[in-house]
Amino acid sequence: MSDIQKFDRADTRVRADEGLGGAVRGFVDRMRSGDLGVLPVLLGLILIAIVFSSLNPVFMRPANLTNLLFDAAAVGLISLGVVFVLLLGEIDLSIGSMSGVASAILGVLWVNAGVPWPLALLAALAAGAVTGFVYASLLNRFGMPSFVSTLAGLLALLGLQLYLLGNSGSINLPFQSFPIRFGQTMVMPGWLSYLLAVIPGAAIFAFGLQTRTLRAQANLSVPSMSVLIVKAAGLNAIILLAVWYLNQGRGVPAMFVFFVVIVTGMEYVLTRTQFGRSILAVGGNREAARRAGINVKHIRIYCFMMCSAFAAFGGVLAASRLASASRQAGTGDVNLNAIAAAVIGGTSLFGGRGSAWSALLGVLVIQAISNGLTLLNLSSSLRYMILGAVLAIAVIVDSLARQSRASHGRA
Amino acid sequence: MTAADDATPILRLRGVTKRFGAVTALDSIDLDVHRGEVVALVGDNGAGKSTLVKILSGVHAKTEGSIEFMGEEVQIDTPSRAIELGISTVFQDLALCENLDVVANLFLGQEVNPWRLNEIEMEVRAWKLLGELAARIPSVREPIASLSGGQRQTVAICRSLLLEPEIIMLDEPTAALGVAQTAEVLNLVERVRDRGHGVILISHNMDDVRAVADRIVVLRLGRNNGTFGPEATHEELVAAITGGADNSVSRRARKSEAVPASAEGGEGA
Ligand SMILES: Nc1ncnc2c1ncn2[C@@H]1O[C@H](COP(=O)(O)OP(=O)(O)O)[C@@H](O)[C@H]1O
Ligand SMILES: [Mg+2]
Numbered sequence: 116m117s118d119i120q121k122f123d124r125a126d127t128r129v130r131a132d133e134g135l136g137g138a139v140r141g142f143v144d145r146m147r148s149g150d151l152g153v154l155p156v157l158l159g160l161i162l163i164a165i166v167f168s169s170l171n172p173v174f175m176r177p178a179n180l181t182n183l184l185f186d187a188a189a190v191g192l193i194s195l196g197v198v199f200v201l202l203l204g205e206i207d208l209s210i211g212s213m214s215g216v217a218s219a220i221l222g223v224l225w226v227n228a229g230v231p232w233p234l235a236l237l238a239a240l241a242a243g244a245v246t247g248f249v250y251a252s253l254l255n256r257f258g259m260p261s262f263v264s265t266l267a268g269l270l271a272l273l274g275l276q277l278y279l280l281g282n283s284g285s286i287n288l289p290f291q292s293f294p295i296r297f298g299q300t301m302v303m304p305g306w307l308s309y310l311l312a313v314i315p316g317a318a319i320f321a322f323g324l325q326t327r328t329l330r331a332q333a334n335l336s337v338p339s340m341s342v343l344i345v346k347a348a349g350l351n352a353i354i355l356l357a358v359w360y361l362n363q364g365r366g367v368p369a370m371f372v373f374f375v376v377i378v379t380g381m382e383y384v385l386t387r388t389q390f391g392r393s394i395l396a397v398g399g400n401r402e403a404a405r406r407a408g409i410n411v412k413h414i415r416i417y418c419f420m421m422c423s424a425f426a427a428f429g430g431v432l433a434a435s436r437l438a439s440a441s442r443q444a445g446t447g448d449v450n451l452n453a454i455a456a457a458v459i460g461g462t463s464l465f466g467g468r469g470s471a472w473s474a475l476l477g478v479l480v481i482q483a484i485s486n487g488l489t490l491l492n493l494s495s496s497l498r499y500m501i502l503g504a505v506l507a508i509a510v511i512v513d514s515l516a517r518q519s520r521a522s523h524g525r526a
Numbered sequence: 527m528t529a530a531d532d533a534t535p536i537l538r539l540r541g542v543t544k545r546f547g548a549v550t551a552l553d554s555i556d557l558d559v560h561r562g563e564v565v566a567l568v569g570d571n572g573a574g575k576s577t578l579v580k581i582l583s584g585v586h587a588k589t590e591g592s593i594e595f596m597g598e599e600v601q602i603d604t605p606s607r608a609i610e611l612g613i614s615t616v617f618q619d620l621a622l623c624e625n626l627d628v629v630a631n632l633f634l635g636q637e638v639n640p641w642r643l644n645e646i647e648m649e650v651r652a653w654k655l656l657g658e659l660a661a662r663i664p665s666v667r668e669p670i671a672s673l674s675g676g677q678r679q680t681v682a683i684c685r686s687l688l689l690e691p692e693i694i695m696l697d698e699p700t701a702a703l704g705v706a707q708t709a710e711v712l713n714l715v716e717r718v719r720d721r722g723h724g725v726i727l728i729s730h731n732m733d734d735v736r737a738v739a740d741r742i743v744v745l746r747l748g749r750n751n752g753t754f755g756p757e758a759t760h761e762e763l764v765a766a767i768t769g770g771a772d773n774s775v776s777r778r779a780r781k782s783e784a785v786p787a788s789a790e791g792g793e794g795a
Contacts (some may be wrong), residue, residue, distance in 0.1 A: 122649070122650060122653035123649070123653065123665060123666065123667075303774070326571060326646075329646050329648055333646050333647070333649070333650045334650070335646065335649060335650065356641075387640055387643050388640060388642070388643060389637040389640035389641070389643065390640075392626075392630060392634070392637060392643070393634075393635070395623070395625060395626060396623045396626060396630075396634055397629075399623035399624060399625035400622070400623045400624065400625075400627060401619070402621060403621040403622055403623050403634075404603055404623065404634070404635075405585075406583070406585060406605045406615075406617065406621045407605070407634040407635035407636075408604075408605050408606035408635040408636075409606075409634070409635050410606070410610045421627070467623070467625040468625055519672070521671075523672075
């Protein structure tokens with residue numbers, strides 16, 4: 116082909132996976148070695164859709180799916196936060212309570228004290244950041260394992276939530292306000308939803324083209340054009356179809372779009388910044404990261420702060436969704452749903468592997484199951500048991516994939 | 527650069543001591559490294575070589591003693607301080623992140639463009655660095671976990687060269703390398719020296735050590751046990767390392783001399 120040897124094609128042992136066929140071959144190889152990516156989640160979603168819609172056709176109706184997405188945003192945001200902590204190989208078991216405290220702060224400041232809601236929101240986020248800072252400091256100073264400190268935090272925060280709410284037990288939030296409309300009714304206008312739907316594909320295509328030119332200039336191999344087109348067009352087609360379907364009912368929730376935008380931003384942080392690289396390094400090999408000059412303690416502080424702040428934000432969204440701040444907020448299955456979502460989406464509990472997308476994909480699975488079971492009129496006792504089993508399965512898949520990667524030498 | 531500057535060592539250690547609880551791993555070590563000098567650090571297992579390297583790279587804190595860098599006393603209390611000063615290290619355990627790919631490991635902590643990583647520039651520089659070492663790494667986008675021991679060692683060595691350090695410390699860098707690669711690393715050590723940097727090389731291979739070292743510093747049980755020139759004989763070095771003329775290595779050597787048929791000498795350590 117070209118007379119100048121490409122840097123990354125010099126070694127004859129590397130099979131150059133060119134074009135669509137090459138992409139498929141590479142994909143099969145990755146699957147075999149336990150690098151499953153998003154495949155299990157997509158299969159899971161399809162399976163869930165088939166099972167639940169055959170049990171109750173309402174499940175797949177556009178209006179129900181819109182409902183599902185409204186519910187997904189709050190837990191999704193909590194889950195996005197816990198991804199940062201899981202990537203370090205740590206855990207935060209208090210995210211549910213944190214979200215409950217945040218909703219209580221919102222209620223008390225906004226309704227009882229008359230503070231404007233944006234300030235109340237900021238106060239809730241700040242409370243989250245402080246909580247995360249405490250967990251990270253306990254770990255940095257005293258080596259207190261995060262599952263212990265956050266378990267203690269779970270109880271302490273629950274106490275704080277009850278204290279804040281006082282005797283009333285629940286505070287109703289004003290119905291006509293922006294947060295409540297955002298949480299309950301606001302959907303994207305039709306034209307805007309279609310416009311937004313083509314952005315991901317267009318962005319992939321544009322950045323793909325840019326990467327191709329830059330790599331060619333740098334004398335590196337160039338990813339195939341056909342793969343790029345198939346990826347971008349495929350993504351566009353799927354999203355457009357979904358948006359069209361949702362628009363047959365109530366439309367695409369603004370809250371869910373907001374969530375997706377934040378996920379995209381965090382994915383950028385994790386994969387395209389030094390900060391994100393440092394997080395993955397600390398999760399992969401803490402001592403190696405330290406010797407490379409990374410300040411492990413600071414990374415921990417940032418991650419725990421982001422985790423608790425996102426949990427607080429999720430709590431505020433959940434309160435908007437319910438139009439109330441109550442004693443029940445953030446209790447029950449919120450905690451484990453958020454952690455399960457991250458793990459189901461492909462973030463490893465062992466640290467060093469995962470992505471922001473995992474929160475998005477995982478929360479869709481969790482909410483779909485939860486929503487489907489509710490439609491079947493199953494009591495929450497059964498729902499808890501089933502979701503517990505789903506979490507267990509997700510962790511088993513994670514462990515097996517990890518073992519398989521180890522035996523195939525892929526970290 | 528003045529003559530006086532040239533005379534000041536890059537690194538001057540006086541009375542460096544390290545205790546791990548009851549164990550004194552290093553006892554009052556003195557060591558100088560000058561510009562354009564390769565100092566070999568030899569000693570048996572457990573002599574304290576790696577501990578010394580870790581103190582100089584900010585991984586462990588010294589218990590006592592002073593470290594001067596470029597004529598000024600410094601406290602190397604964190605790894606980032608050592609990197610800042612221009613001390614870079616290839617650790618015996620390599621210290622790589624298995625979950626990250628080769629490029630990410632090479633540039634860890636030194637990424638190009640922190641808020642918008644320039645993957646393409648990093649990849650090109652990675653290929654060039656690896657090329658300088660004649661490294662046989664099929665793809666720099668594979669996680670470290672998929673590389674062999676020797677390939678990992680090459681990555682760790684490349685990593686230490688990335689920042690144009692003043693002094694580079696290699697803790698048994700050729701232990702897992704093949705014949706050609708070992709020669710490349712020794713060539714590289716000479717090139718780094720010729721550029722006016724200092725090198726501390728730890729190795730168990732006396733031939734390699736004598737081939738590139740300007741001075742050979744022997745550690746034994748955590749103490750200085752003599753300094754030799756490259757012309758030192760194998761027997762002298764072994765005696766200093768093991769602490770006596772009569773030891774298993776010299777006995778084996780005498781035995782094989784007694785049987786003339788066996789051409790191979792007893793290569794010990
Ligand atoms: N982290 C540590 N804690 C306690 N003892 C240690 C530690 N690191 C090294 N040592 C001890 O210090 C001595 C020197 O070890 P090391 O520097 O690794 O030797 P070498 O690299 O020369 O083989 C050994 O006796 C070892 O047991
Ligand atoms: Mg050693």
